[in-house]
Amino acid sequence: MQSKVKKQNAAKRAENKTARWLAAPGLILIGIFTIIPISLALTLGFTNAQLLAPTNPDFTGLNNFKTLLGVSAVTLHAAKQPDGTCAVDENGEIAYEPLRPLTRDNSPRKDLRGKSEVKRIFANAEKCSVLVVVAGDPVFWRSLTNTFFFALIVVPVQAGLALILALLVNQRLRGRNFFRTVYFIPTLSSMVVISMLWRFMYQQDGLFNKSISNFMPGYAPIDWLGNPKTAMPAIVVLSIWQAVGYHMIIWLGGLQTIPAELYEAVRMDGANKWDEFKHVTIPGLRHTFVFILITITIAALGLFVQINVLTQGGPLDSTSTLVFQSFTRGYQRQEIGYGSAISFVFFILVLVIALIQRSMTKRLDT
Amino acid sequence: MKLNIGRFASYFGAIVFTVIFAFPLVFMVMSSLKPDFNLLQDVGTMRSFLPVGPISFDNYVGVYDRIPLLRFIFNSLLVSTITVVLGLFVNSMLGFALARMEFRGKNFVFAVIISTLILPFEVLAIPLLYLMVKAPWISFNGGFHITQGIFNNYQVQILPFIANAVSVFLFMQYFKSLPKELDEAALVDGASWFMIYRKIAMPLAGPAIGTVSVLTFLPMWNSYIWPVMTVQDEEFRPIMIGLQYFYVNFGTAWGQIMAYLTILTIPVVILFLSMQRFFVNSIATTGIKG
Numbered sequence: 001m002q003s004k005v006k007k008q009n010a011a012k013r014a015e016n017k018t019a020r021w022l023a024a025p026g027l028i029l030i031g032i033f034t035i036i037p038i039s040l041a042l043t044l045g046f047t048n049a050q051l052l053a054p055t056n057p058d059f060t061g062l063n064n065f066k067t068l069l070g071v072s073a074v075t076l077h078a079a080k081q082p083d084g085t086c087a088v089d090e091n092g093e094i095a096y097e098p099l100r101p102l103t104r105d106n107s108p109r110k111d112l113r114g115k116s117e118v119k120r121i122f123a124n125a126e127k128c129s130v131l132v133v134v135a136g137d138p139v140f141w142r143s144l145t146n147t148f149f150f151a152l153i154v155v156p157v158q159a160g161l162a163l164i165l166a167l168l169v170n171q172r173l174r175g176r177n178f179f180r181t182v183y184f185i186p187t188l189s190s191m192v193v194i195s196m197l198w199r200f201m202y203q204q205d206g207l208f209n210k211s212i213s214n215f216m217p218g219y220a221p222i223d224w225l226g227n228p229k230t231a232m233p234a235i236v237v238l239s240i241w242q243a244v245g246y247h248m249i250i251w252l253g254g255l256q257t258i259p260a261e262l263y264e265a266v267r268m269d270g271a272n273k274w275d276e277f278k279h280v281t282i283p284g285l286r287h288t289f290v291f292i293l294i295t296i297t298i299a300a301l302g303l304f305v306q307i308n309v310l311t312q313g314g315p316l317d318s319t320s321t322l323v324f325q326s327f328t329r330g331y332q333r334q335e336i337g338y339g340s341a342i343s344f345v346f347f348i349l350v351l352v353i354a355l356i357q358r359s360m361t362k363r364l365d366t
Numbered sequence: 367m368k369l370n371i372g373r374f375a376s377y378f379g380a381i382v383f384t385v386i387f388a389f390p391l392v393f394m395v396m397s398s399l400k401p402d403f404n405l406l407q408d409v410g411t412m413r414s415f416l417p418v419g420p421i422s423f424d425n426y427v428g429v430y431d432r433i434p435l436l437r438f439i440f441n442s443l444l445v446s447t448i449t450v451v452l453g454l455f456v457n458s459m460l461g462f463a464l465a466r467m468e469f470r471g472k473n474f475v476f477a478v479i480i481s482t483l484i485l486p487f488e489v490l491a492i493p494l495l496y497l498m499v500k501a502p503w504i505s506f507n508g509g510f511h512i513t514q515g516i517f518n519n520y521q522v523q524i525l526p527f528i529a530n531a532v533s534v535f536l537f538m539q540y541f542k543s544l545p546k547e548l549d550e551a552a553l554v555d556g557a558s559w560f561m562i563y564r565k566i567a568m569p570l571a572g573p574a575i576g577t578v579s580v581l582t583f584l585p586m587w588n589s590y591i592w593p594v595m596t597v598q599d600e601e602f603r604p605i606m607i608g609l610q611y612f613y614v615n616f617g618t619a620w621g622q623i624m625a626y627l628t629i630l631t632i633p634v635v636i637l638f639l640s641m642q643r644f645f646v647n648s649i650a651t652t653g654i655k656g
Contacts, residue, residue, distance in 0.1 A: 011553070012468075018559035019469035027475065029529035033494065034482050040493035051499060075582050093508030098375065168379055179380045181642075183387050188634045190588030192606055193627045197394050207393065210410025244451060245387070249646055273372075294484070302486035323488040330492035331595055339492045347489055 001256065006170070038347075045341035051334035064341035070136035071118075072111045074102055078128040086128035094123075096130055103134065140342065142317040143325045143337045145319075150236060158247060159292050164243065166251035182250075184245040191242060195309035197224065198238040202310075226312055228318035235306050235319060246290050254288030255281070269312035290361045296354055300348070322346045371564060391631075396627035398425050405621050425625035432622065434600060435629075442605040445523045445587035452528045453582050454575060460529070461537025462563050466549060482531045488591070495595050498522055513572065516595045523604065527586065533578045540574035541567055580641055589633060590637045 027202045045064055049057035055188040076096040078086040087093040115134040120133040135141055166181055169176045186194060201207040202224040209221035262280045271279065282290055305322040306312060313320035313328065322342060330339020392415050397405045399421045408414040463469065463474055498516045505513045516522045531644060544567065552562050568575075590606040597603050609630075612623045 005387060015467055015559055016469045019463040019467040019472075020468075022459040022463040023469070023475065026456045026529045026534060029456060029525070030531070032484065032497075033526040034485075034490065034531075035478070037490040037493040037497055038485070040487065040496060043492060044496065052495065120376055132417060153475065165383060167618065168383070171376055173373075173376055173380060176380075181639075182384050185635060185638070187389060188584065188638050189391075189631045190590065190592045190606060192588070192609060193388075193630050196609060196623060197390055200391070200397075200623070201390065205406070205409070207409055209483070214410050237567065239385070241390075243585065252646075292651070298484060298486055299536050302488045308591070309419055323486075327488075327591075331495065332482065334494060336496050340496075343489050343492055345520070347485075350484065350486070 024119075040342045041340050042212075043340075044337055045344040047337045048335075049337040049340070051336050056226060060337070064338050065344075067114070068140050068338075068341055068345065070111075070115065070240070071133065071141075072135075073131055073133050074109065074112055075129050075131055080128050082189060086125065094128065094130075099132060099134075111319060139313075139317050139320055139325060140322075143313075143320040143322050146232060146317075146319060147301055147303060147321045147323075149232065150239075150303050151297060153236050154239060154300045155293065155296050157236075158244050158296055159289075161240065162244045162247035162292070163251050165248040166255055169248070170252060170255050180248075183248055186242045187246040189242075191305040192309055194238060195306050196244045199310055200236075202234055208222040209293070226315055231311055231319045232316060235303075235310065238304060239300075239303070243296075247296065250292055250295075251285070251288060254285045258284035277358045287361075290357065294354065294357050297357070298350060301350060301353070322349075370489045382449060392463075394624050394631075395628050397621060398628045399423070400425075400621060402619065402621045405624075408630055425621040425627065426629070428619070428622045430624050433608050433626075434610070438603060438605040438608050439602070441520075441602060445520055445604060446583050448520075449524050449527050449586050450579050450582045452524070453530060455534055455641055456529050457533035457578065458568065458575075459563065460570065461534045462541050462567055464534070465538045465541035466546075466562075466567070467559060468542075474571055479531045479534055483535065491595065494526060508516075518599045519597075522596045523589070523593060523602070527582075530582065533582060535575050536581070540571055544570060545640060546600060576601070576643075580637070581638070584634060618648060 044057070046061060047057035048063075055320075064067075076099060078094050078096045081087055086094045091303050099117060101107065102109055103115050105113055107113050109198060115136050116138050118135045118138045120130050120132050121281055124130070168185070169180045169183070173179065198229060203209070204221050204223050207289045208224065213219045213221065222230060223229050263276055264286070266276055266280055302323050302325065303321045307319050307321055307324045311319045313324055323346065326342035327338045327344065328339075329335045329342065396415055399417060400419055401422075405414075405517040408419065432471070460479075464472065464479075492564065500514065501512060501516050502512050502625065503516045503521070507512050516525070517621070549562055549565055550562055552566060588606060591605050593607050594610075597607070606625060609623075612619060612626065626649065
């Protein structure tokens with residue numbers, strides 16, 4: 001009896017030992033190339049590390065984050081003329097006092113030092129005043145809003161369009177494999193290739209402008225990627241075009257797990273197509289829905305390649321994103337410390353969104 | 367009658383989407399066959415989607431003359447293949463241990479792997495670059511030396527991408543689906559766990575191996591940002607970086623650029639068409655199980 005126990009223990013130990021050997025190479029590599037970089041991202045943000053500096057980085061506390069996240073506001077005034085209107089400059093614009101002396105390093109207002117203007121709001125004609133929002137890093141706030149703008153459009157549109165495509169090619173259509181393949185091919189090609197191709201089509205004398213002007217004589221060609229108003233929407237369109245086929249396949253996988261009997265059952269009850277969709281298809285796709293939501297959201301928040309190839313964040317920072325800014329600061333300007341601080345903020349953002357979506361999953365499951 | 371209208375609408379929709387997804391790619395391939403003058407003249411008309419005018423492979427010859435094309439293709443194939451092969455070993459071993467064996471710390475390891483699944487690589491790229499610049503490496507130069515920095519070589523393009531949480535996860539799911547009795551029977555026959563992995567689990571893991579190979583190869587072939595940051599020597603550059611050679615005189619050689627984009631796309635499309643089953647299964651199942 002005792003020897004049997006001993007034997008079992010020996011087997012357990014052998015299992016434990018072999019498991020560790022099998023797991024070791026993968027764990028060591030994940031440790032070095034994932035866990036250490038995560039720890040670095042979380043710590044380098046508190047230093048002034050430079051990429052190629054020979055000296056060791058200094059600990060600078062919250063400095064990077066103060067610059068990155070620092071926001072303040074100041075009211076500027078213009079002289080009031082006897083007739084009650086505000087003084088104007090030679091361009092006819094209201095001549096407010098200059099902001100510059102207030103943001104210098106010797107500014108009387110400590111909270112404004114080193115900051116730059118983001119936006120002027122609440123212009124008051126009575127008092128001849130305007131509220132100026134200033135930030136330590138206006139590009140960061142532009143990048144943050146751009147990133148969210150991109151995600152808020154891409155996530156629902158791409159998920160919805162992918163579902164429409166999946167429903168379309170899930171029917172018994174002749175040639176449906178051909179259709180699936182065509183919708184999927186842009187996904188295979190790299191985003192770099194797709195971006196270059198669309199760059200050619202978006203040009204002033206490119207495919208889109210020339211085609212439109214063939215139908216509409218007198219149409220003034222738009223510089224799609226060179227105009228702050230159209231650059232981001234242009235990137236949204238090409239991004240959805242490239243990636244939607246991938247999520248179509250995921251939806252298809254979900255559709256095929258729904259048992260055919262369920263459809264037959266509701267059909268017996270006299271349900272029409274819409275009832276089928278509402279009572280069988282949608283509930284059957286819950287898990288797929290959450291997965292798609294999470295993957296598209298994370299991919300959208302990481303928007304980078306398109307920006308790097310097409311616009312470099314321009315024009316006027318209208319297409320700068322968090323990851324792009326972190327790349328510019330950390331790699332091109334070699335300010336690893338500051339770039340890591342941006343990565344840190346991005347990391348927290350992704351984490352929070354993933355947790356929110358995770359809790360949504362739990363609610364859907366019950 | 368109503369049904370027929372529905373079917374008609376479906377076919378109509380499917381064809382409209384086919385046009386939307388295919389036209390840029392058709393445009394790309396057709397443009398690659400035309401001289402720049404004809405190519406720009408055809409833009410905006412139906413001619414840009416047809417092989418009309420003076421058709422030739424001149425642009426492809428031009429690409430070949432402008433950049434070290436074969437070197438780049440060789441580099442990309444080498445880096446992608448080594449990563450795929452090493453990744454198959456490392457990730458399947460870890461996946462096997464997690465799926466079928468008991469060991470201390472298993473739950474912790476599992477939690478770590480799942481949580482790295484959601485991290486986009488872009489977040490890690492900057493700190494990883496810092497790590498690689500500062501990391502020690504043993505180099506051989508008449509004798510062994512310890513040098514600082516891993517960049518401008520093949521290693522920097524391979525090492526960070528061998529172990530991969532998604533691959534581990536896929537192997538784990540697959541090994542879990544094999545019946546537990548296999549291990550028990552083998553253990554009774556005196557086989558070691560390593561033998562079970564090598565002689566039983568891996569030979570049965572064909573579909574998982576196919577899926578993981580495809581899902582590793584594709585991003586490696588397409589990788590761009592990481593090599594831009596870490597590889598300056600032409601000798602080690604992968605194929606995607608070749609695009610930068612066309613930025614120089616941008617706008618002058620669109621035909622060549624289109625030819626190069628076609629060269630970059632064709633291998634993955636062929637890979638896809640020949641391994642379609644693995645592609646579709648892999649993507650579809652990640653969705654269901656995630």
